[in-house]
Amino acid sequence: xxxxxxxxxxxxxxxxxxxxxxxxxxxxxxxxxxxxxxxxxxxxxxxxxxxxxxxxxxxxxxxxxxxxxxxxxxxxxxxxxxxxxxxxxxxxxxxxxxxxxxxxxxxxxxxxxxxxxxxxxxxxxxxxxxxxxxxxxxxxxxxxxxxxxxxxxxxxxxxxxxxxxxxxxxxxxxxxxxxxxxxxxxxxxxxxxxxxxxxxxxxxxxxxxxxxxxxxxxxxxxxxxxxxxxxxxxxxxxxxxxxxxxxxxxxxxxxxxxxxxxxxxxxxxxxxxxxxxxxxxxxxxxx
Amino acid sequence: xxxxxxxxxxxxxxxxxxxxxxxxxxxxxxxxxxxxxxxxxxxxxxxxxxxxxxxxxxxxxxxxxxxxxxxxxxxxxxxxxxxxxxxxxxxxxxxxxxxxxxxxxxxxxxxxxxxxxxxxxxxxxxxxxxxxxxxxxxxxxxxxxxxxxxxxxxxxxxxxxxxxxxxxxxxxxxxxxxxxxxxxxxxxxxxxxxxxxxxxxxxxxxxxxxxxxxxxxxxxxxxxxxxxxxxxxxxxxxxxxxxxxxxxxxxxxxxxxxxxxxxxxxxxxxxxxxxx
Numbered sequence: 280x281x282x283x284x285x286x287x288x289x290x291x292x293x294x295x296x297x298x299x300x301x302x303x304x305x306x307x308x309x310x311x312x313x314x315x316x317x318x319x320x321x322x323x324x325x326x327x328x329x330x331x332x333x334x335x336x337x338x339x340x341x342x343x344x345x346x347x348x349x350x351x352x353x354x355x356x357x358x359x360x361x362x363x364x365x366x367x368x369x370x371x372x373x374x375x376x377x378x379x380x381x382x383x384x385x386x387x388x389x390x391x392x393x394x395x396x397x398x399x400x401x402x403x404x405x406x407x408x409x410x411x412x413x414x415x416x417x418x419x420x421x422x423x424x425x426x427x428x429x430x431x432x433x434x435x436x437x438x439x440x441x442x443x444x445x446x447x448x449x450x451x452x453x454x455x456x457x458x459x460x461x462x463x464x465x466x467x468x469x470x471x472x473x474x475x476x477x478x479x480x481x482x483x484x485x486x487x488x489x490x491x492x493x494x495x496x497x498x499x500x501x502x503x504x505x506x507x508x509x510x511x512x513x514x515x516x517x518x519x520x521x522x523x524x525x526x527x528x529x530x531x532x533x534x535x536x537x538x539x540x541x542x543x544x545x546x547x548x549x550x551x552x553x554x555x556x557x558x559x560x561x562x563x564x565x566x
Numbered sequence: 567x568x569x570x571x572x573x574x575x576x577x578x579x580x581x582x583x584x585x586x587x588x589x590x591x592x593x594x595x596x597x598x599x600x601x602x603x604x605x606x607x608x609x610x611x612x613x614x615x616x617x618x619x620x621x622x623x624x625x626x627x628x629x630x631x632x633x634x635x636x637x638x639x640x641x642x643x644x645x646x647x648x649x650x651x652x653x654x655x656x657x658x659x660x661x662x663x664x665x666x667x668x669x670x671x672x673x674x675x676x677x678x679x680x681x682x683x684x685x686x687x688x689x690x691x692x693x694x695x696x697x698x699x700x701x702x703x704x705x706x707x708x709x710x711x712x713x714x715x716x717x718x719x720x721x722x723x724x725x726x727x728x729x730x731x732x733x734x735x736x737x738x739x740x741x742x743x744x745x746x747x748x749x750x751x752x753x754x755x756x757x758x759x760x761x762x763x764x765x766x767x768x769x770x771x772x773x774x775x776x777x778x779x780x781x782x783x784x785x786x787x788x789x790x791x792x793x794x795x796x797x798x799x800x801x802x803x804x805x806x807x808x809x810x811x812x813x814x815x816x817x818x819x820x821x822x823x824x825x826x827x828x829x830x831x832x833x834x835x836x837x838x839x840x841x842x
Binding site for chain 1: 575650653657663667684685691747777779813
């Protein structure tokens with residue numbers, strides 16, 4: 280079998296020139312090599328440049344562990360909350376026709392078009408000392424900015440659309456007949472959701488959750504604005520990477536970065552798996 | 567509630583879902599964003615312009631929008647052949663390559679930032695090869711553009727792929743039946759079909775690149791007037807307790823993104839109409 284074959288679906292049209300395929304292949308591999316393979320290779324090399332022991336020491340230092348902990352906590356809060364929102368929003372938008380539906384759809388997408396730095400800024404302007412609620416919060420001893428609460432809020436904001444966005448097209452294409460039938464047969468609202476809707480949307484839901492999680496754990500700009508970069512307290516893993524890098528601790532910075540790169544690769548792997556599963560399911564057809 | 571519902575539904579939960587979704591949106595998105603505009607309003611029209619019309623701010627806008635535009639154009643130019651290659655050719659590793667296209671989406675921006683910076687400093691793996699040619703990437707606008715090309719790539723490829731997959735083979739057949747060469751068929755028949763998706767991908771990449779922060783700051787050098795992007799200037803102003811300046815910049819940036827978003831939605835609506 281030749282290395283490169285055209286997948287052109289028809290034999291009746293003029294064939295693409297043979298050199299085109301090879302030059303496309305060369306250009307694509309060069310471009311992707313530069314932008315995708317080289318960065319991954321660099322992360323692995325730099326992280327392990329001083330040996331496995333230094334690598335383990337870097338990722339198990341107290342500051343790194345504290346940063347990892349905060350990253351896991353904020354994703355652990357933001358992902359379930361945004362998942363619950365995504366499911367409710369998808370149910371609302373796909374099962375009912377109501378006034379303002381279009382507006383709601385655009386509002387759900389809104390955080391995607393806001394710069395990460397502005398996503399942090401809005402919470403500083405609201406809860407910071409100079410902010411609208413700042414004096415009130417100071418009087419009540421509440422802290423959000425330069426505290427984990429602010430990091431969680433900023434993470435919630437930037438990861439807010441992911442689940443809803445994946446679920447809405449899935450639920451739209453499934454329609455409502457099965458749910459309506461279950462209703463007629465006497466199922467309660469929750470029974471309809473758990474036994475009919477959820478099994479149908481589980482892969483789409485999982486897809487949305489892993490994308491939401493990847494962004495929640497990897498977010499940098501928004502949390503950078505609200506964090507204050509207090510080591511051991513308000514540093515997430517991406518912020519910790521920045522501090523190490525700016526301190527010229529490149530080995531440690533890339534060691535921590537390798538954990539995040541691994542997260543990205545696992546996310547891509549799961550994503551491909553779900554796409555493959557989804558394709559399989561649609562080929563089998565639903566019973 | 568029946569006031570809102572256009573059609574009665576056999577399914578329950580409208581009230582609860584609507585209440586939850588609207589409350590969540592209000593608390594997390596609308597009130598905080600409203601706060602930014604409220605804060606800008608307190609600056610007054612003159613104060614707002616005063617904060618924006620400084621040489622440093624204007625230079626930052628020029629850097630942000632200029633590099634984002636250049637990066638989105640490169641993404642469009644590189645993304646079309648790449649998407650075509652992935653859709654129309656079969657080769658070992660195609661699935662892996664296709665999955666890797668999303669790496670810039672999944673990779674935390676700070677990791678992308680330090681990696682690209684380390685690759686392109688003059689001693690880096692790629693910088694070492696470019697230095698003898700007199701090309702400096704790190705700490706220049708070229709470096710910013712490069713980081714943005716990385717970030718914007720998936721938008722163009724992912725916008726094009728479904729359209730390329732669904733091109734009607736009958737149209738290509740008809741074109742060659744009428745005597746068109748492959749290139750003739752591509753430019754006259756296929757390219758116009760891909761145009762709207764290419765434009766959508768380009769605008770999505772541009773919108774993302776304009777606000778990008780994490781992947782850029784490490785490679786940008788961040789010199790005021792030369793390689794300072796707007797998001798970084800906002801952070802600098804916050805660190806100097808210049809809340810008025812940060813607010814004015816933030817609201818100007820946000821308005822620019824909203825206008826872009828409206829343009830993209832308009833484009834996608836037209837795209838859907840034309841394919842139906």
